[in-house]
Amino acid sequence: MSSAPISRFDLPKLADLPSDVRERIEAVQEKSGFVPNVFLVLARRPDEFRAFFSHHDALMEKDSGLSKAEREMIVVATSSANACQYCVVAHGAILRIRAKNPLLADQIAVNYLKADITPRQKAMLDFAMQVALESGTVEQEDLDALAEHGFSEDDVWDIGAIAAFFAMSNRLANLTAMRPNDEFYAMGRS
Amino acid sequence: MSSAPISRFDLPKLADLPSDVRERIEAVQEKSGFVPNVFLVLARRPDEFRAFFSHHDALMEKDSGLSKAEREMIVVATSSANACQYCVVAHGAILRIRAKNPLLADQIAVNYLKADITPRQKAMLDFAMQVALESGTVEQEDLDALAEHGFSEDDVWDIGAIAAFFAMSNRLANLTAMRPNDEFYAMGRS
């Protein structure tokens, strides 16, 4: 199984990559013990690779009114709605680790309405799903509903922008038939 | 009308922006004669601004097997499916100019199946719409259908990646209630 292709598209050779791209890949390898396939698949296009991960980090790694676990909840819920195997499996693993909860990712992937989350987190996911699935219907009253749960204007931007970024990410993964690394499935389960 | 807000979110002051962001905005102002609102709305978050426009340019401005007009067709068709006013109006203008055709953008926005395009371009838009609307169903046979129209592997990536990028862009515009500049509506119509 581990020899299954990780992309429908040809992969670049590591040696041929620009040094900054190769260094980013080597850094994640060192940190995680393996290279998540998204790095190898997107490296085919270095400029797009740089923009993608820079955008990802700006939304997912910096300080925010949302915890890192909450941001991963948004990724898992919307990626499941988009039938994106890579993102649900990989970010499900990250969510388990960041929330220190082995159940939450699977609960949210199947039906976030029945997950072990707070009403505030449910409101967050309601809005993220609206942005993911029917963003044209977003009206001011939808943002007001978030404010009632204490979300600031910047928090609302974060929720919507993460749903928007993974709308792109899910489509790239589905376009390329990006395969989740086997390592992700069992991470954070015990 | 020109005094209507261009975003639901507070806008940054130009003077407060990092110099590279401000310079990009000034450059587009000089080139176009006005600042498309997307630059002002996204400048609220400089890191995301940089990644967004860098990603945009990598897909829309570089050499490709798709003409620039064809790439704009993908933007107009998928943005209309996502009910994104900003992108249909702004990129409709760009499409009219790049295709030197005053009718094509409106035709594609309403129903690309009845637009004045070639069978190859129709196949391109069929795939772009699949990526935009149900990317989880993309299978190898969908890519093979594009190959029959002469699209290379890199062309397929371009089609899918543009649909994916504007899946994000449309959601950001709908999140922020981004208003198209009045200037776009009449551009390229004569």
Added chain:
Amino acid sequence: MSSAPISRFDLPKLADLPSDVRERIEAVQEKSGFVPNVFLVLARRPDEFRAFFSHHDALMEKDSGLSKAEREMIVVATSSANACQYCVVAHGAILRIRAKNPLLADQIAVNYLKADITPRQKAMLDFAMQVALESGTVEQEDLDALAEHGFSEDDVWDIGAIAAFFAMSNRLANLTAMRPNDEFYAMGRS
């Protein structure tokens, strides 16, 4: 482009048409400077032609609690939902002229929720879209919501009946692949 077919079906010869049908066509030609293609396409069936335009005029030309511009808003919004190129382009032109507003038609065609309209007009379009897209769900409370915006019983009939009439009109245009005249695209834009 102007030599593209205007219908999938054979067109009748003007000389062969019943005189009342021909006279109506000549009258519109004189008034508008060109013959909108809907007249030529539907003339294939004189009885249906007469009923169609008589119904159209009863709804769109007579006095009503809705302004003529408001009635065109209903046409543009619902025709866009039905992916009807002819009606969006032709009635978009009429809306620009009747509303003396070069932006409104494009705004409504893409997403009426973000158009420069009043709350009363938004309620009108909400109901028109419900009739257009899921009329089986219309209940008394939907009509009551219109009454709260000051719409009379006759206004409600007008809104619903216009949405219903263009449900037919959109389907006839899509059936026949009715092509919008080139003239419509630029009308009312300056």
Added chain:
Amino acid sequence: MSSAPISRFDLPKLADLPSDVRERIEAVQEKSGFVPNVFLVLARRPDEFRAFFSHHDALMEKDSGLSKAEREMIVVATSSANACQYCVVAHGAILRIRAKNPLLADQIAVNYLKADITPRQKAMLDFAMQVALESGTVEQEDLDALAEHGFSEDDVWDIGAIAAFFAMSNRLANLTAMRPNDEFYAMGRS
């Protein structure tokens, strides 16, 4: 039950109606033994009444390559898809009578794919449903599929135009909460 309202809108008094409208109503009363409610509900607007029934008769009563029973099949199938109680019940009765078949209307209303019809009639209903539900997707190849079953260009127009006319009719009935006369339910069942 027979005292339930037949419309959400006020009904005109027969005595106040223009004589041609009143005469049409009296004629149908004489012929059928009762007045189908659609005549009373639409008489509120005499001009629309005249256009509606003139259009109806042009499609449903004249000679055509489709039998009268086949035309009623189109009405029942598409009206059911539009959740239009009046049209399914009233035209179900007419279909039973015209087809001399007490089962066909109920079969088609629930699922025409499993009705006792010929492959040619199934192709007819496939196309009628496409026009009713997603007319924007109609392409030349859909018409070609009908030609393979022996349908002429005029037959195709009839199929599509009947589906289009009842798209309007269904919406008017749902708008007005038009109630089917009790008489229709049992007609043609033995």
Added chain:
Amino acid sequence: MSSAPISRFDLPKLADLPSDVRERIEAVQEKSGFVPNVFLVLARRPDEFRAFFSHHDALMEKDSGLSKAEREMIVVATSSANACQYCVVAHGAILRIRAKNPLLADQIAVNYLKADITPRQKAMLDFAMQVALESGTVEQEDLDALAEHGFSEDDVWDIGAIAAFFAMSNRLANLTAMRPNDEFYAMGRS
């Protein structure tokens, strides 16, 4: 017509059936004067037959806070939404008989929102349709809405469980192309 096949699958011979299955079939024949096809079609699998009818009777025949007619309303409404010809026709007949109302079944099959039912029954069908069509969205507030109409916890279970059982039943009927007996169509109409 009566010689049309009643299932896509081969039918077992009555003589080959286990005696309890055969006896159940003979009992219903004696009681109704004919054998509803569902008994013959499902007898192909005796264990599944036994479980199916035992489950059916537990929900539809025992005492409950819902009348037997109300339970049949649920069957007709949800089976119509699932395009199940057998269940709409057969249970439509039973509903007519149990409600002593010749109109109700057809009204509910086409659009229960416009049927001659009480507000309490409409709330019951709203919930049944939610369970039938999007059960993943059921939340506590949906059950609370039923409680406001006086439904007990056991009534709610009945509504949901009947919708769930016929979700299975409709799919079995559609899988097997189960044909409604001709007898059902006219039952209970006078």
Added chain:
Amino acid sequence: MSSAPISRFDLPKLADLPSDVRERIEAVQEKSGFVPNVFLVLARRPDEFRAFFSHHDALMEKDSGLSKAEREMIVVATSSANACQYCVVAHGAILRIRAKNPLLADQIAVNYLKADITPRQKAMLDFAMQVALESGTVEQEDLDALAEHGFSEDDVWDIGAIAAFFAMSNRLANLTAMRPNDEFYAMGRS
């Protein structure tokens, strides 16, 4: 977390249950080391409990042309489409064990089109999903497509009947807000 309620409905006391129901529960406890919540939730209604598990065992435990792992694939794929948390989590665990594959359940839950399955198994799941989501469209040609992959008439029944049974099961779980036991999440992952 383990103290979260396992049903929206009151649970019966074990001591109050009929002895056959209690014995079935004690047997599964002995075999599995814990009682899957579905047994406790459904025990509220002993007759329905008996029919449900008898039906379940007839489809899932007996000999069949489908392997036990293949039958669980059908459960996981269709339960995910129905947003049924209990069934995806519980049967995901069983699938991992029966297929001796720690990845397959998560792959299928998110997008079976990209799972590590054979073309024959993909055809099986295509049909199961059609039965689960739009059974009214099943036609003979859909069964013929299965025959081409070597499925017998009895295999087709099994595929469709399992999809049908879990259509019921998913709705019961969503009705009751049935909570998956914590034990399921990690089972079969190493």
